[in-house]
Amino acid sequence: MELHYEVIPDHEIDVCRELCNELMKYQKAKAVIRPELFDSMNFDTRLVPSVHKAMHNYIVVVKDRNELVGYMYANISPKEVYRNDFATFFDMNSVQREAVGCLSQFYIKDEYRQFGVGSKLFSMCMNWLSSFDEVDDYFIFVSNGNDDALSFYQRKGFTISHEILDGFITVLHSKKVSENEHRTNF
Template sequence: MELKYEIIPDHEIEVCRELCNELMKYQKSKADISPEFFDSMNFETRLIPSVHKAMHNYIVVVKDKNEPVGYVYANISPKEVYRNDFATFFDMNSVQREAVGCLSQFYMKNEYRKYGVGSKLFNMSMDWLSSFDEVDDYFIYVSNGNDDALSFYQRKGFTVSHEILDGFISVLRSKKVRSN
């Protein structure tokens, strides 16, 4: 393995197309509740709109010998983005600031798991998210059935806040720890 981590600009997200579509298929394969929701979810309907709605984006692609094998996408977005026709993702009144941080998409090919790649991507994302003084609340949305991801994020300090869409998504939350 010759892993390389590349931070890519928004206009180069096309490199994530195949991985994003694999993520949606993976999530559908794990889902016990409403797996059909994933039928309309793909690169065009999930990643591109999210990047366009965000105030700031952070995309890291992991490559093995120039082949993309994983990615993470985090963003800083106006909290109102998370109230839409699909769902209201959290109680708007519980977020004091106007923007939230979100680790929005995170995926790596199965054969690259268990090598610390996920932890490195997670830490890179959290370091980036915590660099924004105007954000105190961080969210991660985990689809039902993805117990490995849920456990991973809980080990990293996130707690389940609530579920939405009758359990289709678990909302994980963490607050920024501010030093005096």
């Protein structure tokens, strides 16, 4: 195994198409609440619009030699992006700043889990998100049935805020850690 991590520019997101579509299938297979909602979710309906609406994007792909085996997508977006026809993802009044950070998509092929890939991607994401002074709130939205992901993010310091769409999505939240604090669970 020869893993390497590569930050890619927005205009190269098409390399994530297959993995993003695998993520949507994975989430549907795990879902116990309204799995049919995933039928219309794919690279073109989830990743592309998110990249276009964001103020800043961070896309990291993981390769084993030349094969893509995982990716992570995070963004800094106006908080209003998270109020749309699908759902309102958090109480807009609870977020004081105009922008939020979000770990939006995170997927690693099964055979590459348990090798620290997730922790490495998560650490890269949080380091990137924390570099923005104008953002104090970070969110992760976990689809129902994905208990492994939920536990992973909780071990990394995120707490459950609430559920939306009758439990279809669990919202996890974390506040920016000040320079005087030290986050040891990355």
